[in-house]
Amino acid sequence: MxxxxxxxxxxxxxxSLEHGDRNLYAEVIQFVVSRQLCWVRPLLMVTFxxxxxxxxxxxxxxxxxxxANLFRPALDTEVISLLSQVLAKEPxxxxxxAAKQQLNQFIHQLWQSYQDSAEC
Numbered sequence: 001m002x003x004x005x006x007x008x009x010x011x012x013x014x015x016s017l018e019h020g021d022r023n024l025y026a027e028v029i030q031f032v033v034s035r036q037l038c039w040v041r042p043l044l045m046v047t048f049x050x051x052x053x054x055x056x057x058x059x060x061x062x063x064x065x066x067x068a069n070l071f072r073p074a075l076d077t078e079v080i081s082l083l084s085q086v087l088a089k090e091p092x093x094x095x096x097x098a099a100k101q102q103l104n105q106f107i108h109q110l111w112q113s114y115q116d117s118a119e120c
Contacts (some may be wrong), residue, residue, distance in 0.1 A: 015071040038068040
């Protein structure tokens with residue numbers, strides 16, 4: 001395992017998980033030092049397509065506990081415009097099962113990729 005600095009994993013920090021053409025942006029709730037895990041609250045997922053990014057609001061999705069070394073700090077310049085698009089919308093009255101399904105699929109694919117690379 002690489003020795004990387006995880007100093008950016010502070011509560012309130014926005015981080016990104018990347019896989020394929022999608023980025024999951026989440027807010028750090030807590031960094032669990034003893035297990036090198038990060039407890040995050042998903043905010044949005046961006047699917048990069050040719051025309052313009054497709055943004056999925058994940059603020060109602062479940063929190064994640066995920067290996068800290070897979071996160072990267074999100075840059076303010078990349079997150080501000082994306083978050084402003086999500087925050088400008090009215091809050092949903094009921095949970096969005098399609099958004100949660102997209103998150104579950106993304107996490108499953110990312111975990112499979114992580115496991116495959118760990119076996120090499």
